[in-house]
Amino acid sequence: MSAKAKHVTVLMGGFSAEREVSLTSGAACAAALAAAGYRVTTLDVRRDAAALIAGIPKDTDVVFNALHGRFGEDGCIQGILDIMGIPYTHSGRLASALAMDKPMAKHAFSAAGIPVAADLLADRETLNAGDPMPRPYVVKPFNEGSSVGVRIVRPGDNTELYTAAAWPYGEKAMVEEYIPGREVTVAVLGDRALGVTEIRPAQGFYDYAAKYTEGKAVHICPAPLPPALTAHICDLAVRAHAVLGCRGASRADFRIDETDPAKPRVVILEVNTQPGMTPLSLVPELARHVGMSFEDLVSWMVENARCDA
Known part of the structure; x- marks a missing residue:
């Protein structure tokens, strides 16, 4: 079937903390797919499974999943599309669920020999009682994306209260x-890494605002790293993609500790199975670096869509 004959429904919006980002991603992808010759329908997804199923046109050939956050990238929507038998972009339900659950993903990485940071799960009582590990440490929701809710607790910081109002991400947090x-960060398409980008926030760390606000962070593509270190990080990203069972596009985030310059420590933070597709996003940037236009990228995703039906 030619691109001009293929009907693509773009799912966007959703009801997670990343709704606005998803709307931006979805609009950009829909425009690029239309320019590439596909017949495109967009669907703003709400918290109504029956409406979602009814809203996907019956002649849809492929669903382009531009949803971010819970329900969109945690295996839920993937399961619905598997039941419907409609091919969709990005990873299937198991890989999506694993990647979204940060502790489970780290267990998989560690078992495969991919280096991870030490961590623990703590409930509100534990967090409010005192430091669960020596400072500095990071507190994050264990099943959110886009750095939503991430906090770095440094020496001298005032203790924050993890009440339900101050911490609306569940009873437990990952420390x-x-x-x-x-x-x-590394973009992976299928079984190949496109390259490495270094991220330098204007201040603080690469939080939600830095990800999606122009001028809040600088992307250096390709990252100024020795060739051997670049190759090592790309290899880790491809291995992490494979360990989780990802398909299509993913993005793996890493930290490089150069306390000992002679032996830098590379640690994986997470794999994002639904990487952002906004004008500021990293995967489109890395694709351009290897000569792949945004239209080429979204077309590749559509042509490699699958389902687990």
């Missing part, structure tokens, strides 16, 4: 060893 140094 993780803080890895100093540089932050880099």
Whole structure:
């Protein structure tokens, strides 16, 4: 079937904390797919499974999943599309669920020999009682994306209260060893890494605002790293993609601790199975680096869509 004959429904919006980002991603992808010759329908997904199923046109050939966050990238929507038998972009339900559950993903990485930071799960009582590990450390929701809710607790910081109002991300949080140094990311398409980008926030760390606000962070593509270190990080990203069972596009985030310059420590933070597709996003940037236009990228995703039906 030619691109002009293929009907693609773009799912966007959703009801997670990343709704606005998803709307931006979805609009950009829909425009690029239309320009590439596909017949495109967009669907703003709400918290109504029956409406979602009814809203996907019956002649849809492929669903382009531009949803971010819970329900969109945690295996839920993937399961619905598997039941419907409609091919969709990005990873299937198991890989999506594993990647979204940070502790489970780290267990998989560690078992495969991919280096991870030390971590523990703590409930509100534990967090409010005192430091669960030596400072500095990172506190993050264990099943959110886009750095939603991430906090770095440093020496001298006032203790924050993890009440339901101050911490609306569930009863438990993931507490993780803080890895100093540089932050880099790798885009993986299928079984190949496109390259490494270094991320330098204007201030603080690469939080939600830095990800999606122009001028809040600088992307250096390709990252200024020795060739051997670049190759090592790319290899880790491809291995992490494979360990989780990802398909299509993913993005792996790493920290490089250069406390000992002769032996830098590379640690994986997470794999994002639904990487952002906004004008500021990293995967489109890395694709351009290897000569792949945004239209080429989204077309590749559509042509490699699958389902687990």
